[in-house]
Amino acid sequence: MPSQPQPQGLIVETGSGASVLQLPATTLEQIRHIAADPGASTLRLPPPATEPPAGARELDFDLCYVCKHCKVAFPSPTPLQAHQARACYAGREAARGLIRVVQPALECRACPGERFRTAADFRRHTEAESHVRRVALTAGQPTAPPEPLTHEMEDVVNQITLLAARAAQDSAAPKEAGVGFCAPGPRFPPPGELPLASAGH
Numbered sequence: 001m002p003s004q005p006q007p008q009g010l011i012v013e014t015g016s017g018a019s020v021l022q023l024p025a026t027t028l029e030q031i032r033h034i035a036a037d038p039g040a041s042t043l044r045l046p047p048p049a050t051e052p053p054a055g056a057r058e059l060d061f062d063l064c065y066v067c068k069h070c071k072v073a074f075p076s077p078t079p080l081q082a083h084q085a086r087a088c089y090a091g092r093e094a095a096r097g098l099i100r101v102v103q104p105a106l107e108c109r110a111c112p113g114e115r116f117r118t119a120a121d122f123r124r125h126t127e128a129e130s131h132v133r134r135v136a137l138t139a140g141q142p143t144a145p146p147e148p149l150t151h152e153m154e155d156v157v158n159q160i161t162l163l164a165a166r167a168a169q170d171s172a173a174p175k176e177a178g179v180g181f182c183a184p185g186p187r188f189p190p191p192g193e194l195p196l197a198s199a200g201h
């Protein structure tokens with residue numbers, strides 16, 4: 001019997017048909033190896049980059065869930081459980097063996113939800129128009145405009161400023177004795193000189 005070339009991937013049962021998830025041979029070997037152990041296991045794939053490129057952060061996502069018995073993968077735990085209850089582990093669900101395959105990915109900091117499996121994919125994304133526009137939009141926006149002060153708050157701020165100015169003068173006073181003109185001025189302008197936004201009189 002001629003040996004069939006092994007497909008370099010996992011069969012994924014998507015629910016609307018099967019597809020092949022391309023994976024490196026070493027990863028497939030790891031999956032076969034882990035599948036020999038009973039129970040639930042997690043396999044974390046190598047990260048796309050040793051250091052996330054600027055503008056990206058590393059983020060894990062569940063790539064698939066593999067049935068240890070038949071090595072068929074499912075996109076989420078629910079269809080896997082249904083498959084195992086119906087077929088591979090029928091009647092012995094407590095012994096279900098599965099591998100959760102975790103893929104460290106890169107998420108764009110500017111575009112939450114945009115994930116990439118490789119640094120090259122991320123770089124391509126940073127050249128895309130939608131990303132460039134979003135970054136320009138984020139950069140052009142001033143960080144949260146300051147809340148306009150109410151009159152009451154302004155009074156409090158003025159008092160605090162005055163107290164702080166007095167405190168600064170008081171604490172500096174002993175050292176300034178004899179120094180005279182070298183003394184630094186108050187660190188806060190007196191309240192009267194503050195530009196008052198509410199000056200409506």
Ligand SMILES: [Zn+2]
Pocket residue numbers: 067068069070071072083084087088
């Ligand atoms: Zn199975």
Ligand SMILES: [Zn+2]
Pocket residue numbers: 108109110111114125126131134
């Ligand atoms: Zn982006």
